[in-house]
Amino acid sequence: MSAEAADPGAPLRRRSRPRIDLRRLGRVALRGPVSRDRLPDAISHVAEAHRAHHPDADLAVLRSAYLLAESSHRGQKRKSGEPFITHPLAVTLILAELGAETTTLTASLLHDTVEDTEVTLDQVEQQFGDEVRYLVDGVTKLEKVDYGAAAEPETFRKMLVATGNDVRVMSIKLADRLHNMRTLGVMRPEKQARIAKVTRDVLIPLAERLGVQALKTELEDLVFAILHPEEYEETRALIAAADREAALDTIADDVRHTLREAGISGEVLIRPRHFVSVHRVRGKRGELRGTDFGRLLVLVGEDADCYAVLGELHTCFTPVISEFKDFIAAPKFNLYQSLHTAVVGPEGAVAEVLIRTHRMHKVAEAGVVALGNPYAHDAASPPAEPSDERADPTRPGWLSRLLDWQESATDSDTFWTTLRDDLAQDREITVFRTDGGTLGLPAGASCVDAAYAQYGDRAHTAIGARVNGRLATLSTVLGDGDTVQVLLAHDAASGPSPDWLDHARTPAARIAITGWLADHPDEAKPGPESAAPAGPGLPGSERPAPAAPDGGAPSAAAPARTRSGPRATGVVVEDPEASVRLAGCCTPVPPDELTGFVVRGGAVTVHRRACRAVAAMREIGRAPVEARWEDAEGREPEAGCRVTLVAESFGRPHLLADLTEAIATADAAIVSATVEPPSEQRVRHTYTLRLPDAAGLPALMRAMRDVAGVYDVSRAQHPAPAG
Incomplete structure (x- = not known):
């Protein structure tokens, strides 16, 4: 493998600075102590890079941190044979070039001392303060995480806990991993591959979420060279x-x-694509043209200048409209802001163009690293009150969510699956709430995800949503920039349906739903996404399990899906010891005539005799069980009854609100609701309701029919299955 293939990041670094000779730095570091008033030569590169971003930075603390680190690591060697001090120096230089503030650089110089030397956290705090101690402690905990098995569920959990409330801990860890990846050539091939896979699965997605593109892109190229050497070599040859x-x-x-000509002051640069980017473009476009190997970057002073540049480009060149994206008006979840467009040049060549302010470019390259010390605020301009996802750069919205749900995910497999799914998302959308806030959700997220992101466990009572002002089901997929209002039921006892898991993309939603279903095995209700009427076997209905070959109990290979009614059901069946459930497909209430069927586990599910599912049961050879309502005088105290009603109506504004009010006025509680998409100006609403007494059902149905636009209200009746 060529030297460049072994270190694909080298050409990227050479464009911005000369390659630092770590062996020379090692020799400089071993020259011994220096006078108190002189900066050690070994950290002169760090000081130069730091002063480029922070001209007034006090370098004395960096000098002290370096002297402690050098004396503590003296005599230790890396596997490459270099003095160990070259590692914290290189890590600190990476962060300094990204614009990290002094506190982060101080902690970076010391990040291995507590783990690998006799230095204690108390010593670090005494000499450098509690903030440096916090960061060093966090990185030390990350060092103790076993990255040996990429599929180990606890790996991510420990990382998140160790990161705590400050993403600067993860910034140091990412720079640490980048330097280790740059020097991975001394490792055995199998160990290189193992480390590269963990970097791909764990650290690169986190670098993306922190917005540290400079680290992410180089890590991607280094991983590419190790895990896909042939494809990497082909790409290198093309470049x-x-x-x-x-x-x-x-x-x-x-x-x-x-x-x-337009009088716009701006800098136009050519930004070559990195190796992985070229490989991806080649896979998408096939044969590459010269303009596919890079992009134009236009840097201006103010936000308004960005749009002025865009206007001139679209006026004076032929734009490729499908390539236009505005990440200034709607920034990405990782702080990224830029205008993206593409224009057609000579001979039909298409050039992609990025338009940013200098500040946007700094943040695009360095992400949270470029934001400075979040705890040091000018007294004249105190920090704004948190208002949305990006209020606190040390704990962005996605990290808060991960930290929150990792505590509630007691099952390791669930934790791992949902976390991998979350990290696999390569972009995030911004959804606006009607109360003025925002939600950051993964692409493909639904109203279910929005409900749990906004309301937490209160989202268990969600019955629907409004998306951009229009009624929508909870399964509706949200787009970037949509406005969503989640509608909650007044019945706090209601809960989610298993069907919601089909639409949930976020770990928070999936874990909350799974937890509720596990805690309420007998109360899983048909969800608002169920079509009404729905056939047996569809979400929200009971599907009869196929009979066993001997005509006995249903096969365990096809479990029945049932929904239980109240525990005091007021129904008598042949076996007084059997558990009785009211069928969700027809929700019988007195004085309906009843019949029942034994389902897996010995429970008896009771249907209305007129239910079409009863005929389907008989057709497949299921024997009915006699069932009747218990006499009033012998009945136990009731906990109310449930019933499913279908309201047919003409679409109009405020219809859902008026129907909900009519239901509440009739002293009924909404357990779940479905609003189907309008068809020929007609809308079908399906409600599962809890009434204090079945005697109130006729009055409830009359109240719903009296709502303007409603032309029919009927009991739900699911169609029989085919065959």
């Missing part, structure tokens, strides 16, 4: 053969001329 900058020079000059 070496292409004159990347020349292909974009002509368009760049035209853009510069256009901006000068």
Whole structure:
């Protein structure tokens, strides 16, 4: 493997600075102590990079941290044979070049001392303060995490707990991993592959979420070279053969001329794509043109200038409208802001263009690292009150959610599955709440996810939503920029349906739903997403399990899906010891005529005799069980009854609110509700309701029919299954 193949990040770094010779730094570091008024030569590169971002930074604390780290690590060697001190120096240099503030750099210099030397956390705190101690302690805990098995569920959990409330801990860890990946060549191939896989599965997604693109892209290239050496070598050869900058020079000059003519002050740069980016573009487009190896970057002073540049480009060039994205008006969840567009250049070549302010570019490259010390605020401009996902850069919304639900995910398999799914999301959407806040959700998230993101466990009572002002089911997939209002039922005893798991993309939603279903095995209700009427076997109905070959109990291979009614059901069956459940498909109430069927586990599910599922049961050879309502004088105290009603209506504004009010006025509680998409101006609402007494059912149905626009209200009746 060539030197460049072993270190794919090298050409990227050479464009911004000379390669630092770590062996030379090691020799410098071993020269011994220096005078108190002079900065050690070994950290001169760190000081230079730090002062470039923070001209007024006090370097004395970095000097003290370096001297402690050097003396503590003296005599220790890396596997490459270099003095160990070169590692914390290199990690700190990475962070300094990204613009990290002094506290982070101090902790970075000391990040291995507590783990690998006699230095204690108390010593760190005494000399450098409690904030540096907190960061060093967090990184030390991350060092203790066993990354040996990428599929170990507790790995991520420990990382999140160790990160705690400050993402600067993870920033140091990412820089630490980057330097280790740069020097991975001394390891055995199998160990290189293991470390590369964990980097791919664990740290690269976290770098994306922290917005640290400079670290993410180099880590991607290093992993690419180790795990896919043949494809990497093909890509390297393509890049070496292409004159990347020349292909974009002509368009760049035209853009510069256009901006000068318009009086817009801006810098136009050519940004070569990194290896993985070129590989992805090749997979998408096949044969590559010269402009595919890089993109144009336009840097301006103010937000308004970004849109001015966009206007000029779309006026003076032929734009590719499908490539336009506005991440300034709607920033990504990881703080990224930029305008993306593409224009057609000479001979039909398409050039992608990124338009940002200098501040946006700094954050795009360094993410949270570029935000400075979040605890140091100018007294004249105190921090704003938290209002949305991005209020606290040390604990962005996604990290808060991960920390919250990792505590509630007691099952390791559930934790691991949901976390991997979450990290696999390559982008996040921003959804606006009607109360003015925002929600950050993964692409493909539904109203179910929005409900749990906004309300937590209160979302168990969700019955629907409004998306962009229109009624929608909980399964509705949300788009970036949508406005959502989640509708909750007044009945706090209601809960989610198993069907909700089909629409939940976020760990918070999946864990909350799974936990509720596990705690309420006899109360799983048909969800608001069930169509009404729905056939047996569809969500929200009872599907008869196929009979066993001997005509006996149903096969365990096809379990029945049932929903239980109240425990004091007021129903008598042949076996007084049998558990009795009221069928969810027809929700019988007195004085309905009844019949029952034994389901798996020995329970008896009771249907209305007129229920179509009864005929289906008989057709497959299921023997009915006699069932009747208990006499009033012998009946135990009732806990109310449940019934499912279907309201047919003409669509109009405020219909759902008026129907909900009519139901509440009749002293009924909504357990679940479905609003089907309008068809020919007609809307079907399906409600599962709890009434204090079945005698109130006729009055309830009359009250619902009296609502303007409602032309029929009937008891739910599911169609019989085919065959």
